[in-house]
Amino acid sequence: MESHELLQKLNRLESLIIGTSKQILNVDDVVNYTGFSKSYVYKLVHKNILPYSKPNNRTLFFTKKEIDEWLLQNKSKSISQIEQEAINYTNSTKK
Structure with a gap:
């Protein structure tokens, strides 16, 4: 690996x-x-996709919490999670 890298x-x-x-x-x-x-970050900001603040119409700021929430939105469940939900639902409707 080169020293620059x-x-x-x-x-x-x-x-x-x-x-x-x-x-x-x-x-x-x-x-x-x-x-x-x-x-890409600027593109997301321009399209109002990424939550940000821009005090005094100058520098962009982001909260780490909002970035984390945004990154984890539209979460997909694993097969085992879906199967567990089905089992829980089946067990709750048998009562």
Whole structure:
């Protein structure tokens, strides 16, 4: 691995470690946290898909909690979860 690639990976790790303790994120933090490209984050903001704040019409800010919630929306259940729900439903209707 080239030293340039190694430096990039170390910088990303450092950003992730520092970013995990932050509750308010900027665009660069969101890029590091999610792995999305900066242009994709701006696209999501432009389309009002990603929740954000923009005080004084300048810098974009995001809350880590809202980013986490957004990332986990539209969750798909596993087969075992669906089977367990079916069993629970069947058992509750037998009474």
